Amino acid sequence: MTAMPLTPLPRTMFEPMIRRALDEDLGLAGDVTSAAVIPPDHRSEVVASARQPGCIAGLDCAELACALVDPAITVTRHVNDGDSVSSGAPIATFQGPSRSLLIAERTALNFMGHLSGIASVTADLVRRVEGTHVSIACTRKTTPGLRALEKYAVRAGGGMNHRYSLSDAVLIKDNHIAIAGGVGPALTSAKQTVGHMIKIEIEVDTLAQLEQVLEIGADAVLLDNMTPATLREAVGMIDGRAIAEASGGITPDTVRVVAETGVDLISMGWITHSAPCLDIGLDFVSSHP
The missing domain is CATH 3.20.20.70 (Aldolase class I)
Structure with missing residues (x-):
């Protein structure tokens, strides 16, 4: 039997999940740590990297988390969903207001880590039955x-x-x-x-x-x-x-x-x-x- 082709999910299917996750993380007062420590006009560049080998999934979720927090954040992908990566490989670079990057960080990583974990064990099983x-x-x-x-x-x-x-x-x-x-x-x-x-x-x-x-x-x-x-x-x-x-x-x-x-x-x-x-x-x- 042939595996299904990988096509992106429509944003309407997963945007509510990302919004709920951000709302859950922001609570009733927002990111009080970043507000207390980081100047409002400060900007940064950060990179998401794999700390172990695996198969990537969830980049759309990470990008949407950033966009919902602050449209000023830009995302540059170094790999695509379905790609295998080695330990230390860069996955995506994020640039934008530092406070916004810190707000989006955990939600983006939670989705990418969870979905990439599923993709990774699946890819391992697929290799085993080649x-x-x-x-x-x-x-x-x-x-x-x-x-x-x-x-x-x-x-x-x-x-x-x-x-x-x-x-x-x-x-x-x-x-x-x-x-x-x-x-x-x-x-x-x-x-x-x-x-x-x-x-x-x-x-x-x-x-x-x-x-x-x-x-x-x-x-x-x-x-x-x-x-x-x-x-x-x-x-x-x-x-x-x-x-x-x-x-x-x-x-x-x-x-x-x-x-x-x-x-x-x-x-x-x-x-x-x-x-x-x-x-x-x-x-x-x-x-x-």
Whole structure:
């Protein structure tokens, strides 16, 4: 499966997130430290640099944080989202009123660090499965309110997005199956209910469940917490009749083994909900009083 192309998110999608973050940081009195220490007309140049290797994402967020604080801030990019950087590499240079730069600093770095962390672990997983036809995908296990940005970061790292929301597709999981009375009733009901534009995927834990699914038919099958040997057998049973997705307990150390079973897609929730931030610092370069 082919990874989605990386295209910028429309500003309207993430501007509310940046505004909320700035409002949260400014509180009710603004940046009292900068106001007490820095002359109002002082100007500076600062540079954001990677303090560890990784894949960059979130530059649009950093630029918007600066623009919302003060349109007088200028930003010069040295890399783009989706680029890999080494430790110490400059990412972007910021010039403008010193007080404004200090106000925007933490919000800009928070978004860049978080999103670059997601992009970096995704890029690492993509590298680990090179040579197979498998794609790395995220899930809906995202930070509330940040889903669009976090899924963008996955794409920046070369991964694919699973559902964006509950309305995108039918994904029948274990609780749906239990409540509906089994794989057969759940899948049959879904096929009789949804329109022709809605894809249907169903989760299975056993090969017996998979056999039922193949008799009824589905667009994709989520093979949950299966061993590599069982996954290989499941892929043989599916034989191209549905997309084969592996999920559950997959780590960087096991992702290659899973990919080599022949599945089409590997989805992991932890790449969005537990990816460590990429360490990015903002360092003073010069003053322009």
